[in-house]
Each structure stands twice: as C-alpha cells, then as structure tokens.
Amino acid sequence: MAGPTSLSRRAKAAIVLAVLLVAYGAAGSYFVPRIARTQAEAFVAETLQRRISIGEIRFNPFTLAIEISDLKLTEADGAPLAAFRSLYVNAELASLWRRGVVLKEVALAAPDVELIIAPDGSLNLAHLAPPAPPQPAEKKDDAPLRVHIGSLSVTEGRIGFQDRSLAQPFSAAFTPIRFSLADFRTDLGHRTTHSFSATSRIGARFDWSGGFTVRPFGAGGTFSVTDLRLAALNEYVEGKLPVELVSGNAQLRGEYRFDLQPLALEVALPLIGVRDLVLAERGVSGAPPITVPEIDAEQLRFSLTQRDVGLRRLTLRGARVEVARDADGSLNLARLFTPTAQQTPPAAPAAPVGAPAGGAAKPWTVHVDAATLEGATVLTEDRTLSPAARVSHSPVDVAISGWSTAPGSRMKFEAKHGIEKHGQLTAAGDLRLEPFDLNVAVDLQRFPLPVLQPYLSQATALTLRSGDLSVKGSYALAAPRPGASLASKASGEMRVDNLLATDDVVKEDLLKWRSLVFGGIRFEQGPDRLRIDRIVAQEPYARIVIAQNGTTNIGRVLERRAGAGAPAKAGTGKPAGERMPITIRTVQMAGGSAHFADYSIQPSFATGIVDLNGQVSGLSSAPQSRAKVALSGKVDEFSPVSVSGEVNLLSTATYSDLALSFRNIELTSFNPYSGKFAGYNIAKGKLSTEMKYRVDNRKLDAKHHIVIDNLEFGEATDSKDAAPIPIKFGVALLKDKNGIIDLDLPIGGTLDDPEFRLAPIIWKALVNLLSKLVTAPFRALAGGSDDLAFVDFEPASPALREPDRGKLGTLSKALVERPQLRLNVPFTLAPAADSSAAAAQALNALVPRAPGPLDEAAKRKRIQALEAAYRAQLKAEPKIVEENLDVRIERLQAALLEHLKPPPAALEELARQRAQAVRAALLANKELNPERVFMVSQPGEPALADGRVRMEMKLE
Secondary structure (H helix, E strand, C coil): CHHHHHHHHHHHHHHHHHHHHHHHHHHHHHHHHHHHHHHHHHHHHHHCCCEEEEEEEEEECCCCEEEEEEEEEECCCCCEEEEEEEEEEEECCHHHHCCEEEEEEEEEECCEEEEEECCCCCEHHHHHCCCCCCCCCCCCCCCCCEEEEEEEEEEEEEEEEEECCCCCCEEEEEEEEEEEEEEEECCECCEEEEEEEEEECCCCEEEEEEEEECECCEEEEEEEEEEEEHHHHHHHHCCCCCEEEEEEEEEEEEEEEEECCCCEEEEEEEEEEEEEEEEEECCCCCCCCEEEEEEEEEEEEEECCCCEEEEEEEEEECCEEEEEECCCCCEHHHHHCCCCCCCCCCCCCCCCCCCCCCCCCCCCEEEEEEEEEEEEEEEEEECCCCCCEEEEEEEEEEEEEEEECCCCCEEEEEEEEEECCCEEEEEEEEEECCCCEEEEEEEEEEEEHHHHHHHHHHHCCEEEEEEEEEEEEEEEEECCCCCCCCEEEEEEEEEEEEEEEEECCCCCEEEEEEEEEEEEEEEECCCCEEEEEEEEEECCEEEEEECCCCCEHHHHHHCCCCCCCCCCCCCCCCCHHHCCCEEEEEEEEEEEEEEEEECCCCCCEEEEEEEEEEEEEEEECCCCCCEEEEEEEEECCCEEEEEEEEEECCCCCCEEEEEEEEEEEEHHHHHHHHHHHHCEEEEEEEEEEEEEEEEECCEEEEEEEEEEEEEEEEEECCCCCCCCCCHHHHHHHHCCCCCEEEEEEEEEEECCCEECCCCHHHHHHHCHHHHHHHCCHHHHHHCCCCHHHEEEECCCCCCCCHHHHHHHHHHHHHHHHCCCCCEEEECCCCHHHHHHHHHHHHHHHHCCCCCCCCCHHHHHHHHHHHHHHHHHHHCCCCCCCCCCHHHHHHHHHHHHHHHHCCCHHHHHHHHHHHHHHHHHHHCCCCCCCHHHEEEECCCCCCCEECCEEEEECEEC
16 A cells, blocks of 8 residues: 555655646746736836837746847837847846856847937937935945856847937938857956947948956957048038038057056057048038048057057148138138037036046147158138239148157158249258247248239239249247247348339339349347348349329339338337347449339430449448448449448438439430420530538438539420429529539438528529429519418408508519419308398498497387387397397397398309409509409308408419
C-alpha cells in the first residue's frame, strides 16, 4: 500500500506544480500586458496630459522578455511626439540575486522622435518630465545600482526636428539612425563600446564610435561628419546669423577623450575641410561677396585641461572677396558678420567652462602655427562716390606664422599682391600684441594713381591720365609698455613717375612731370619729427589759363571742393614749440617749364617759362633756419629770369629775403592787357624789373625797381574795360628826356593785414584796374568827397533843396569831363515817412490847426471840425465818445490820418517826380548828353538822413 500511495503524492505534486506554472504563465502573459497598458495609458493621460496608443504588448514570464509594438505618444491634440515600431527587452533572472538590472538584450526598431522648439523657445519633450519626488538623503555606504546590458541596438531610427521660434520655421530629419552598444556594465572600470550613425536631409552623415566607463565616468572615441551641405543648413541659421550660406560642403573627423573626475576634455581634429564655400549678405541680391573654393584646417586640438586651442595650419585657396562701401558709408563685410538685435546671442556665462572654483582661471591660449591665403582676389568698391571707385587686387598671397594670444608671443607675416594688373605690393614683418609692437617692410611698385580718379572727381575737375606711385621703406609702431601711447617710426623713399593730369573742362595738360622723388624720408612720432634728404623734380610742367569769363583753370579744377574752408593763416595754430620739426635738405628742379595763357582779353595773351632749373637747400621748421634759393629760367627763351635769396617757409616765424630779376621783356607781348585795361595798344617798349621781398617776423618790406624803355602807345582799342583816366597824359609825366620811366615802388605792411603805399598816378599807369576797385567814383569826381552821390528830399515833397541843386550842378560838370560814365537816378521813396507826411498835409488842409495852445472852447471847436471831416471822408458817424477832449482829438486825428494816407500809386508818382527833378537839374547843363542819365524805376533801400529822404545815385 505504501508504494501506490507514495506515487500518488508525487503525481499530485507534479500536477499542482504544472497547474501553478500554467497559471503563472497564463497570468503573466495575460495580466502583465493589460496592467502595463492600463498603467501606461493612465500615467500618460493623467500625469503627462498626453495621449498614447500601443499596438500590442507581449510578455514571456518564463524568459522575462517583453515586446511592445506600434507605440505612439502624441500631444493632446494628436501632434506626434515619439513612436517606435517595436521594443524588445529580454531581462534575466540574475537581476534578482545580483541586486541590479540585468538585461540580456534591448532592441528598439524604427524609433521616431519629434523634437519641436515652440515659438516661445520651449522644447516639447521637456514637458514630458513629471515633477521629481523628494529624494531622501543618500547614504554614503549605499552602493550604486548595478546594471548590465548584454546588447542594445537601435535600427531604422528617425529624429525629426522643428524650430518654430524662427521667423521662418525650420524642419529637418535625421534618418536612418543606427546605434549599438555591447556589454554595458556599471561595474568599476568596465569599458563599454558603442557605435552611432545617422544621415540628415542636409546631406550630412554622422558617425560616432568609441567607449565609455560609468565608474568613474569617462569616454573616448572617434567621430566624423561627411558631406555636410551648408546651403541646406542655411535655412536653420537664417534668423540667427546675418550671413547667408549660399553653398559649401564640409567634412571633418576627429577623436576625443573626456573624464569627469577630474574634469578633462581633449579633442583632436586632424582635418576640417570646406569646399566651394559661398557667403552672401542675407536678403541682398547680387553676386555673393565671399567665395572660397578650398579651406583646410589641419591638426586642430582643444584641451580643456591646458585651456589651449591650437591649429597647426589653416589654408585658404583661390578666395574671391568683394568689399563694398555703400552710399551710407557702411561696409558689406561688416554687415555680413554683425548680427542684428534679434540675432545677437545671449551673454556668455560669467565663469568660463572648466574654471576652477574659488580661484582665478588660467587664461585660454589660442594659437595658429601657420595660416596662408593663396591666389586670392579682392575687389574693393566705394559706392559713396559717383562713379564708384573700383580697385582689383590679384593675386593676393598672405602667410602668417606663430600667431598666438599668449603674452609676449610674436607672429611673422608676409604678403604680396598685385594691384590692377600693374602695381605690386610686398610687405613682410612681425607683430606682437601685448605690449603692441609692429615692424613691417613695405615695397610698393608702380601703383596706378588713376585708380584714385573717382575720389579726385568728387573734389576737383582734374583727371589723372597716368602716374605710378612707388614706396619702399620700413614702418614700426610700438607701445613701450602695456597701456602706453603708441609711437611710430618710418623711413624710406617715395616717388611718382610719369604723372599727367589734365583739366576736365578744356581737356588740356594741367600738371605733369617725368619724376618726382622724395628720398631719405625719416619720420618719428613721440617725439614727432620729419626729415627728408631730397626732393627732386624732373621736367615738371604746369599750365595756367585764364578763361574768357575771367576764371582760371586752377579755380575751375578746385571749384568742386564744396564746404572747403579758407586756409588758416600762418602762425595762428599751435605755438612754434609744439609743431613737429621738419627738415628738407634740398629741393631740386631740372628742366621745368610752365605755360600761361589769358583768354579773358582779345586778342588773347600767352607766354611760357622754360629751362627752369635750380634748387632750394636747407629748408627747416627751426625759427632761425634759412634756406638758400637759386632758380633760373627764361620767358619765351629770350628774357632771362632769376630768383635768389633766403627763405624760411616751414617755420611759423616766416622769413624771406628774395631777389627776383626779369630782363629784356618785350612790352608788345602785353598788348592784350594794355588794350583791355589801358584802352591802347603798345607800339614799342621793353621792361626790366628787379624785385626784392623781405619778410621778417611777419613784416613785409618790398621794393620794386621798374625800368620801362621807350614806351609808346599805338591805336586805341575802345575797350569797355578801359580805365576812365588819361593814360597817355600820366605816362608822359613819368618819362624822362630819354623816354625812360624809372620807378621805385615801395610796399610795406604785415602779411596778416597788408597796406600798400603806391603813388596813385603810378598805380593807375601800371595797374590801372586797381584804381577802379579801390577808388570811389564820386570821390574822384568831387576831389575827395562822396557827397555828390546823395540828394535829400523833405518827406512827401519832390522839390529840390538849394544845397542839392548846387551839388547837381557840380556833378553835371564832372560828368561832362568823364564822357564814359553813365548815371543812374533811382525812384526814391521812404514809404512810412512819405505816407505819414502826406497824410498830415492832407489833414492840415481839411482842418487847419490854430497856432498856440487850445483852450476848452477851441478844443470843442476843433472836435466839431474833425467830426465834420470824419463824416465827409469816412461817410460814417464818429463813435468816439471819450469825455477827455484831448483824447477825443487824438483819436479823431488818428482815424483821419489813417484814412488820408496816399495810395501806392500816389507814392510811386512821388518817387518818379523826385527822379525827374534830379534829372532836370542835371540836364540844365546842355553839355551833358541826356542819354547818359537814366531813371531807374526800382528803388533802393529807403534811407533817412536828418529826417529827410535820401536818394543815392550810382555811376556805371
């Protein structure tokens, strides 16, 4: 009996165990998915305020494997947040006795996450985090949770990205995303390897592989970005950067190492390459200003520990840069890299990354071992001018080595570029930033000056047809210590060859030379001084022309200088001790010439100076210095000219002692001037003159010794500009018995306010135009008085006064002696005075005023007379009821005076009668031609003299 009974018990136990296993399996596979679904839906709906849908949940209670398919997490309005096609997690029972999480496998297929930045800048996924519960204080002896994942894989992943905070919303997607992780453990020192790859719609492929440890936390690996199309990225940075990424393809690869304790990050990028980069100003049409076919950055290293960023080599090849200064003065490149207020990034954190707490951080060092710009083209355009100034610089090659922000570091540079296919600039030197120290050697050859023509056109009517500028020398700029003022030094030579400048109006040469050399230049600042060993002008030429309207070509060339102020007077600036010392050893001229022509007279006048040679030596700004002058030339080849003496042109204490000599000048060559200003041609005569000018302490003492031999006038020219004086008579008085005029003309005064003392008859004979400008016409007629120009009238009267009749008689006789003169007699009126006087006369005629003071009866009688006149004139009853008799009289008189003022036509007639009276008095002299006296209907400014109306006549 015992055997069967015992067997029955085992069978029963097996059956019970089987039933329990079946029940466990059934419960696990049935209830766990449902409970998980219910809990997940409740949590998402109640806590996260979102919606979730799950396709199927399968759980194997024996293998502890769970598989979830077709999960979708959305916003409350149905907008997608996250989803995946399937998630498989296979846990192991070892989690129970290992006191941790042990997952044999985690596989996520086709995850799809939508990252959205809202218009307010918030991230949609950030709202999914539930409020964190209060955490109990961590016990020091608590060991961290152990986690072991055999393998984790993500396949066919997608991350969608939308930024709705921009003016133009941006969207992108990264797919397919693949990620794998093998043998993940949180054990101390265990290293887990991983790999990641993704591709975006902007054409970039991202690869990342490496490993990391959790205890302690650290990571290292490699990464690469290939085929990053910058034009596609441009859409995202549109609202953040002013620059538009038109095109470009970038790629990079690198490796990194990161440790949390102590904090350390090392990044090395062997190569960053950018191809076909094109940058443009956002929102501006036209050709992009920056194009760089190739950019290579080699061996970029970043060290957080050393606080160092270094680049071994940076190379830009074939760049094309267009620099434009627009009409408002702004630079396109400045706008290209200057963010607007909306694009300005937030302020940087106060403490730099990696700075040790509680102490001053080691300053970051940034350095580039070598940087080169190869075969570049730079086009500059200044659109503030019309036409715009355009200059092409090509090819441009620049090499920089040893650039660093480390204190005391010094970099070297070399540059070479062509200018407008003709000029060439080479520069080489070194630079230290702190304290600042720059040394550069410059060699500029054949810079084409005509490229500056647009700038000249704004200020002058001058056209540079040719000219090459060359400069060779060195320049240094340095601060002796940090924060000190900069001091500079320069030395070298400058020359301008084959200059030709023409006048835009007449299209003729204005200024030219074969060469102009400034040699041995030495400039220093702090203290300031300038020294030039020599200035040499070879074959200089200048053309001076007076046009028919009296303007000069020099004036026309400079007339466009709008707003240019008058030159400051010498000696009105800084004291001499504060001026920069200047020394010029010699100024030499060889083969100089000049041309002078005057077309304001007929026939025109022209002459030239040729073979101008000589030098000025010893120019200096030192007050006591004296430069010696020795120049010689010829006027029209047969009349020698010389200039000799001493000058001090550069000092505020102006000094000169010069002698000028002109010999054997034919006066017949001056016939155009004689015919125009003297009214006669010159039949014969020669001029020799010696002029001596001495200026000392700004006082002028000059002497002109003029000798005219056998001056004879020929035919009259009937010039309208001839001076109204007896030229022949004056010249005859000056001649001696041999027909020689020998004059000494002293000139004295100061340079600030010169006063010339010349005998009037000599001045009229030689410089007759001056008499016309400085002598008042009526004063000449009256023998020293301007009184003949004025006639005074009583207000409201056209009658001449007896004193004025006498003056008009004198004037008429003087006019007879000056047949070239004409007299303008203006209609003269003082409206206020004449109108008031005429009204008073009319009132007195209506209501004569009794002589002497009025008693009350006389006042009432006058009031009755005024009221009667008021009714007769104004056709109305007077409404003045003032009880005070004097006040009533004044008011009645004022009303009548206002009414009795003459109309404008009557005043015009009064002005005409006055002019007629003056004309009649003048023409009483029958010798005076009536055609020479004109009545002018436009009156001048009214003037009163001693209560009378004054007429001012004009001579022509």
